[in-house]
Amino acid sequence: MHVVSREEMRDIDRHTIAHIGLGGPVLMENAGRAVYTAIEPLITANEKVMVMIGKGNNGGDGFVIARLLLDSQACVDTWLMTPPECITGDAAYHMNVFLACGGHVHLVKQEQENFASQMNQADMIVDALLGTGIHGEPYPEYVEVINQINKSKAHVVAVDLPSGVPANGEMFTHPAVFADRTMTLACPKLAQFVQPAARYFGAVQILSIGIPQAVFRTLEIQRELRLRTEVIRSLPIRDPFSHKGSHGKGLLIAGSVQMPGAAFFSAKAALRSGIGLLKVSVPDQISAIIAGRLPETMFMPREEMNFEGVTGVAVGPGLGRATKEATLVRRVLESCGSMPCVIDADGLFHLKGLLNLLPKRSVPAVLSPHPGEMAYLLETSVSEVEQHRFSISQAFAKKYKVYLVLKGKYTLVTAPDGRQVINPTGNAAMAKGGSGDVLTGILLAFLLQHKQIMDAVCNAVYVHGAVADYLIQNGHSKLDVLATDLIDALPPVLHQLYNDTTC
Ligand SMILES: NC(=O)C1=CN([C@@H]2O[C@H](COP(=O)(O)OP(=O)(O)OC[C@H]3O[C@@H](n4cnc5c(N)ncnc54)[C@H](OP(=O)(O)O)[C@@H]3O)[C@@H](O)[C@H]2O)[C@H](O)CC1
């Protein structure tokens, strides 16, 4: 499923109309009908619905919704922000259809008292004030209505975008509708995945408005939301005649006296994610602790670290920040350029002075920073990274020829050619030390078992989030989940995904 910017959505729209021949009024009819079909089951008899209509095409969708509600004998009132004569184009077309069907409109400006009293009584408000076409802050009369919507007790359903939210997720401080649900039309917009915009959406439903796939193929949109079906399609299938050497011989360089747990989490997650053989390089002082808990791994003393027989490397979790550890990262970059490699946590700290080595690798490295680590690598602020996560990730991945995993509520994976995949799984339970180390292990294991690096990375991120979701649905709260719980939940989550693969 493609995720689009305001400009891309406009191009999709235009192309569908100009080159495919599906007219604007048809798309608007599809859009309004899709929203109506989704909300109709939520409305019980005698519940009062208000449809709020702005001047543009978002308002046009509102006219279709109002007409269909009217036809289904719902108790609906339709409120306009601008006089009918100011409404033009496809929106005017659907306003006229609505009026011809016996629809009646109220003008907010003319009936302010009645409007305020209806707001108090409404059970549902359909917000079709502003969609992708907003520029700047909502005009004062819109601000007033938005504030009233936000004060009301009604269930608020936003059409396409909560009104006031800029489609590309630009920073804003002005009022915007706090929706209970957002009915996204055709494609998710960037705003859904960026702060602060993302907080305004409520539950999101993505509705088809009949844009043909041919349009997406022609326009080559480079950004997608990872779907479970894609994970299932691309998970590695074990050859029945395979042996342990067929599933990767990984080397994990992790852990320190202060942070032995990080090595344990990454190693155990890699083992639970199917890696064939795993060597762990930890300082001597902690090898006994790790060995006692991970009898399935082999140990390589730090001083004797070498890459013989190794087919993939992960470096960084709990490594420590002393200069001698920087040498480890340099050695990985220089000696393992032709095998998959994951760099995370303290590995990223040391990478800062070694970035120029990344583009020289024949197999691109996988970097998995959280926004703080990304900000450190780029010498910028965390808020700058959060605000521009799509463009910053793309520029970095292209410049350094890496697969970049920018962690967050919606972890973003960017390939060296700029393709981007947004991960939908995971929850706030993962906001705890050790979660990232688990991902490093899954990444290493998946890189050694998938044919395509992008599939390996996206599937690892998806599964990592899915285990947290599984725990929340099975006896855990968002407070109590530990890194070890994430690892323990890998078997049921992978079991389910593989069950779905075969059916
Ligand atoms: N995506 C699709 O394929 C389809 C989308 N549809 C819907 O159409 C909107 C986008 O419609 P558009 O007309 O481009 O934009 P909006 O309706 O969001 O708003 C444009 C009008 O709002 C006025 N405006 C602009 N900025 C502000 C502001 N800050 N405050 C108040 N009003 C503002 C603007 O008027 P101006 O005269 O001020 O320029 C416009 O009139 C999309 O989101 C979908 O809901 C269609 O259904 C078809 C398919």
Ligand SMILES: [K+]
């Ligand atoms: K809206």
